[in-house]
Amino acid sequence: MPRALIFAMAALLLAGATQAAEVIRHKIPNSDFPIARAVEVPAGVTMVHLSGAGPAVADAAATPNSVASFGNTRVQTVSTLKAIEAQLVALKLGMKDVVRMQVFLVGDPAMNGAMDFDGFMDGYRQFFGSAAQPNLPVRSTVKVAGLVNPGWLVEIEVSAARP
Numbered sequence: 001m002p003r004a005l006i007f008a009m010a011a012l013l014l015a016g017a018t019q020a021a022e023v024i025r026h027k028i029p030n031s032d033f034p035i036a037r038a039v040e041v042p043a044g045v046t047m048v049h050l051s052g053a054g055p056a057v058a059d060a061a062a063t064p065n066s067v068a069s070f071g072n073t074r075v076q077t078v079s080t081l082k083a084i085e086a087q088l089v090a091l092k093l094g095m096k097d098v099v100r101m102q103v104f105l106v107g108d109p110a111m112n113g114a115m116d117f118d119g120f121m122d123g124y125r126q127f128f129g130s131a132a133q134p135n136l137p138v139r140s141t142v143k144v145a146g147l148v149n150p151g152w153l154v155e156i157e158v159s160a161a162r163p
Helices: 003-022 073-090 117-124
Strands: 024-027 034-038 046-049 098-106 136-145 152-161
Touching: 024 136, 034 136, 073 098, 073 117, 098 117
Parallel strands: 098 136
Antiparallel strands: 024 034, 046 152, 098 152
C-alpha cells in the first residue's frame, strides 16, 4: 500500500476520533430554561461521577445542624455548587464538563414545607446557562423528606465528561 494512502487513511481516522469525542448537548426547543433536553456522550469520553455534596455552614453562630446554620435554599445551592466546582477543579474538570445533575431538595420550613424551587434556580443560574458558562446538563430535581444532615435543604450529585 502506498505510503501517501496510509497517511491519508490515518488522518481520516484521527479526524473521526477527534469528532467522536465531542459531547453534544440538545437544547429544549423554544425554551430558555437552563437544562439540556438530552446530552450525548460518545465512546472514548471518560465519565466522572461525583458523590452527593451538600452545603457548608453559612452561619457558625446559629444552632449547629439547623437550617439557619446552612442558610435558605438559594444560599445552600450556591454553597453546594461551589463545593462541586472545587471538586471538579481538583480533578482538572469544570462546571462546563457537567453532563448530568440530580438535585434533592427538602421543603423549607420557612415556606410551610414547600420546596423553594425559585431559590434553587437563583443559585443554579449562577453556574449554568450564562454567557460565561453556557454548557447545560440534563437534570432531575426532586423533593425529598430529608437529607443526612437535618439542616440541609439541598444535596446535589453530578456526572462530568472528560474528553
